[in-house]
Amino acid sequence: MENFASVVRKLFQATTAPDVLNFATGSPANASIPLEEIRELSRDILEQDASGYRALQYNDPQGLIDLREAVAEKLLPRRGISGAKPSQVMITQGGMETLTLSCHVFIDPGDVILIEEPSFTQAIETFKLFEANCVSVECDDNGMLMDDLAAKFDQYKPKMIYVIPSFQNPAGRTTSLERRKALAEFANARDVILLEDDPYVELRYHGEDLPSIKSFDKNGNVIFCNSFSKIFSPGMRLGYLFADEEIISHVYDAKTATNSHVAVYNQMLAAEYLKRGMFENRIGFIRDLYKHKADVAAASIVKYFPEGSHFVRPEGGLFFWVRLPEGCMDTTEILEHKDEFKVSFVAGAGFFVNGKGHDCMRLSFGNFSDEQIDAGMHRLGDYIKATRE
Amino acid sequence: MENFASVVRKLFQATTAPDVLNFATGSPANASIPLEEIRELSRDILEQDASGYRALQYNDPQGLIDLREAVAEKLLPRRGISGAKPSQVMITQGGMETLTLSCHVFIDPGDVILIEEPSFTQAIETFKLFEANCVSVECDDNGMLMDDLAAKFDQYKPKMIYVIPSFQNPAGRTTSLERRKALAEFANARDVILLEDDPYVELRYHGEDLPSIKSFDKNGNVIFCNSFSKIFSPGMRLGYLFADEEIISHVYDAKTATNSHVAVYNQMLAAEYLKRGMFENRIGFIRDLYKHKADVAAASIVKYFPEGSHFVRPEGGLFFWVRLPEGCMDTTEILEHKDEFKVSFVAGAGFFVNGKGHDCMRLSFGNFSDEQIDAGMHRLGDYIKATRE
Numbered sequence: 001m002e003n004f005a006s007v008v009r010k011l012f013q014a015t016t017a018p019d020v021l022n023f024a025t026g027s028p029a030n031a032s033i034p035l036e037e038i039r040e041l042s043r044d045i046l047e048q049d050a051s052g053y054r055a056l057q058y059n060d061p062q063g064l065i066d067l068r069e070a071v072a073e074k075l076l077p078r079r080g081i082s083g084a085k086p087s088q089v090m091i092t093q094g095g096m097e098t099l100t101l102s103c104h105v106f107i108d109p110g111d112v113i114l115i116e117e118p119s120f121t122q123a124i125e126t127f128k129l130f131e132a133n134c135v136s137v138e139c140d141d142n143g144m145l146m147d148d149l150a151a152k153f154d155q156y157k158p159k160m161i162y163v164i165p166s167f168q169n170p171a172g173r174t175t176s177l178e179r180r181k182a183l184a185e186f187a188n189a190r191d192v193i194l195l196e197d198d199p200y201v202e203l204r205y206h207g208e209d210l211p212s213i214k215s216f217d218k219n220g221n222v223i224f225c226n227s228f229s230k231i232f233s234p235g236m237r238l239g240y241l242f243a244d245e246e247i248i249s250h251v252y253d254a255k256t257a258t259n260s261h262v263a264v265y266n267q268m269l270a271a272e273y274l275k276r277g278m279f280e281n282r283i284g285f286i287r288d289l290y291k292h293k294a295d296v297a298a299a300s301i302v303k304y305f306p307e308g309s310h311f312v313r314p315e316g317g318l319f320f321w322v323r324l325p326e327g328c329m330d331t332t333e334i335l336e337h338k339d340e341f342k343v344s345f346v347a348g349a350g351f352f353v354n355g356k357g358h359d360c361m362r363l364s365f366g367n368f369s370d371e372q373i374d375a376g377m378h379r380l381g382d383y384i385k386a387t388r389e
Numbered sequence: 390m391e392n393f394a395s396v397v398r399k400l401f402q403a404t405t406a407p408d409v410l411n412f413a414t415g416s417p418a419n420a421s422i423p424l425e426e427i428r429e430l431s432r433d434i435l436e437q438d439a440s441g442y443r444a445l446q447y448n449d450p451q452g453l454i455d456l457r458e459a460v461a462e463k464l465l466p467r468r469g470i471s472g473a474k475p476s477q478v479m480i481t482q483g484g485m486e487t488l489t490l491s492c493h494v495f496i497d498p499g500d501v502i503l504i505e506e507p508s509f510t511q512a513i514e515t516f517k518l519f520e521a522n523c524v525s526v527e528c529d530d531n532g533m534l535m536d537d538l539a540a541k542f543d544q545y546k547p548k549m550i551y552v553i554p555s556f557q558n559p560a561g562r563t564t565s566l567e568r569r570k571a572l573a574e575f576a577n578a579r580d581v582i583l584l585e586d587d588p589y590v591e592l593r594y595h596g597e598d599l600p601s602i603k604s605f606d607k608n609g610n611v612i613f614c615n616s617f618s619k620i621f622s623p624g625m626r627l628g629y630l631f632a633d634e635e636i637i638s639h640v641y642d643a644k645t646a647t648n649s650h651v652a653v654y655n656q657m658l659a660a661e662y663l664k665r666g667m668f669e670n671r672i673g674f675i676r677d678l679y680k681h682k683a684d685v686a687a688a689s690i691v692k693y694f695p696e697g698s699h700f701v702r703p704e705g706g707l708f709f710w711v712r713l714p715e716g717c718m719d720t721t722e723i724l725e726h727k728d729e730f731k732v733s734f735v736a737g738a739g740f741f742v743n744g745k746g747h748d749c750m751r752l753s754f755g756n757f758s759d760e761q762i763d764a765g766m767h768r769l770g771d772y773i774k775a776t777r778e
Contacts, residue, residue: 030442038445039435046428053419056427056622057756093482093648100647104518109498122646129493129646233445235653257511257518258489259482263652264624367446 021376024344026169026318027367029293032286033233034278041272045265055265061256062248063091063240064267070274071240079201079224080211081242088242090251091262095199095227095239099123102160102223103130104254105247106193112158116144118321118351118360120169123162123197132159134353141312143168143175146182153190161187161194165213166201167317170351170362174315177210184216192221199227199239202283204316205291220244228270230318231279231286236266290318290366293373297365300374304381306388318366323348324359329387331361341383343376410765413733415558415707416756418682421675422622423667430661434654444654450645451637452480452629453656459663460629468590468613469600470631477631479640480651484588484616484628488512491549491612492519493643494636495582501547505533507710507740507749509558512551512586521548523742530701532557532564535571542579550576550583554602555590556706559740559751563704566599573605581610588616588628591672593705594680609633617659619707620668620675625655679707679755682762686754689763693770695777707755712737713748718776720750730772732765 046052062068068086076084092098107113109131115124117136127134135156138148144163152158163183165175175183187194196213214224220243228238241251255261273279297320298313308325324331332347348360363380365373435441451457457475465473481487496502498520504513506525516523524545527537533552541547552572554564564572576583585602603613609632617627630640644650662668686709687702697714713720721736737749752769754762 025447027447030446033442033445035435035438035441035445039441042431042435046424046431049424052424052428053422054624056422056424056624057419058414058416058618058623096646097648122649125642125646129643229447234447235443235445237649237652253514254518257485257514259486259648260511260626263626263655266652266655 020338020342020344021368021372022344023363023365023368023376024346026364028230028234028318029289029367031289032230032366034273034282037273037278037282038233038269041269044272045268051268055268057264059261059264059267061261062252063089063262064264064271066271066275067091067267068240070271071242074274074279075226076224076242078209079198080215081224084242085245087245088248090241090243090248090255091267092239092241092255093259093262094229094234094237095197095225096122096126098197098223098225098239098241099126099195100258101241101251101254102193102195102225103127103132104258105250106159107132108159111160112156113160113162114149114152114156114158115162115353116164116168116171117354118170118348118357119162120164120197121346121350124350124353127162136353139171139173141173143173143179144183146179146186149186153192158192161192162197163194163213164197166198166210167203167314169200169317170319170321170346170348170360172312172314172317172319172321174207174210175213180210180213181216184213184218184222187221188217188219191219194222195225196222197225199230200317201226202231203287203290203318205287205294206315214242220247223247231283232270232273236269238262238266238270287316290316293365293368293370294320296370296373297363297377300377301363301381304378306381306385319362319364322361322363324361324384325388326359327388328359328384330358332358334361334384334387337383341379343380345380409727409731409733410757410761411733412752412754412757412765413735415753417619417623417707418678418756420678421619421755423662423671426662426667426671427622427658430658433661434657440657444657446653448650448653448656450650451641452478452651453653453660455660455664456480456656457629459660460631463663463668464615465613465631467598468587469604470613473631476634477637479630479632479637479644480656481628481630481644482648482651483618483623483626484586484614485511485515487586487612487614487628487630488515488584489647490630490640490643491582491584491614492516492521493647494639495548496521497548500549501545502549502551503538503541503545503547504551504742505553505557505560506743507559507737507746508551509553509586510735510739513739513742516551525742528560528562530562532562532568533572535568535575538575542581547581550581551586552583552602553586555587555599556592556703558589558706559708559710559735559737559749561701561703561706561708561710563596563599564602569599569602570605573602573607573611576610577606577608580608583611584614585611586614588619589706590615591620592676592679592707594676594683595702595704603631609636612636620672621659621662625658627651627655627659676705679705682754682757682759683709685759685762686752686766689766690752690770693767695770695774708751708753711750711752713750713773714777715748716777717748717773719747721747723750723773723776726772730768732769734769
């Protein structure tokens, strides 16, 4: 543990100064959070003694049956998964805990996990906490390169492959349909666990929905992970994991031994939100909201960042991944000066395990107004330009 | 992970049959849960947009500053700890997660943890999940025997000592004042982490409050752990850990890497519950409630169990630890027949790591009426008597 880097601590503590625009954390827009619906649901749950006490007592470590049913009926079919059983669903403490529980079950110190290059900082920190060695697989705009995956697999004998297929964090790319099929086939052929982490999938504002990798899984090697943070509320800390019952039984043991279960009231709210059709009613509004913000962010990056800056326009999600042109200051170093230009972001190096990424940054726009996005990108762009000789 | 026993899964799944009185899980009484106060607090939090969105967005991984302040000001002084700073408090997902996070920070596979004999099943399962070796220290009615602790310390070089000082789970004993001082001195002298887990301490219905072991800690070796499950709501999944800032910084890293943070709304409710004086108003009622139930349970065990059954009358808490006389069936075996007498309990063997306890059982009475307690003990006692030749 002594060597466990505090990247995430620094990330969160970077947010304390109130006049700094925090483009670092991927907070969703307040406007995306269904506060009015939650007021109504909360009243309904707490006003009746029976449901009130149910909300406040212990319950099933696997998660409330109502919520597991709602996930199976309302969410998984949207990912190309039909006939899911509630017994194959485990409710977790946010999306992050799907990774933690999977590590408890499958990872011993020294095991290798193959990840995309680049990949989600916080996931890398989770894997490091379990003393796994992360090895990155080369990617193109369609996801992991299958040749490099096969080569790394043979070389490192990994216990797990970790993929973020939709609007990847941080690169913004989406794994193509063909590549999804190939990944499922690969996991089946090599009998290796593939962790499919898809928290942004519902935030698509361009292009067509794609079926999940899990939907092509024939032998139960794929664990599908998701979060309620972007479609309901991040503060409620809800996520879920969908896998074969054999895997769920081990995850269940790890869950009971680490923190018993997820808060019951929170699960009841989310279950009712799904069951009453509130999610379907609202998701279009949320997509339009982010489509607009993404347009504003893209325009302001083009306008203010130095020429030669590169970013891929994502088809969904809450952030842009920008690569600065040659001659700019290292982004880790730029971040140290954030109090001068009053903008925070995540420096690129934390998303790599091989020393790359010092010319990259991840910029989140989810919870800012048009004016804030424009002003923040303006100040940041000006600062970057001034560092360039 | 393959070897990780499913004791806890069995414990929870044992509760499914609706006509079985579940004396296994230590659920608090519904009547102890402040539903009316929570209705009021929930309305106050959700009705205002500012506090509503705060409740539903991401927040500090260490826990809400309001709740950390309330813990430092309202709860820790009751344990003999004055001048605690909010920076020394970490909010956790129930009491269980205080153990999980401590293991992430201090335990590597193969490390030894010294525990009381017997000790809390679920804690033993947590320690096993981290591949620690639990070694038990002999105890008398006043807690760990200091001679045996010193001998085991020298023999096993443990990374941690785990103590439940108040109405110990399962044995019901309370560590004496003198022993508390000795334990703190021992941890300081040997420079070892002592985990003081005190979830039942507020449920005292006989005798005098004692200061915590932590209150005698001079060098920061003691981590004080507690839960809101017995004084507020178990379903809300709230607990806290109090330690030196250096330890907290490592715990913080583990928390962000495992599940980001505890649900914000839940923390706001608990903070207001403490800050508005609701806890102090209610705790006397809760103690009286359990004092009465404990009297009923004690009387019914005396009345219905075979002669020679032994139990220590606890000074507080939610359960009785009963040792059956010679000639009775193994309690693990009795439990297999629970559908016949329609009572569940926890068999004693799960609380030991050295093969003992087959003549013991833990019986929780927290959430049952007088009639249910009497009827359940009657059926269980009759069954036990009939197994005795």
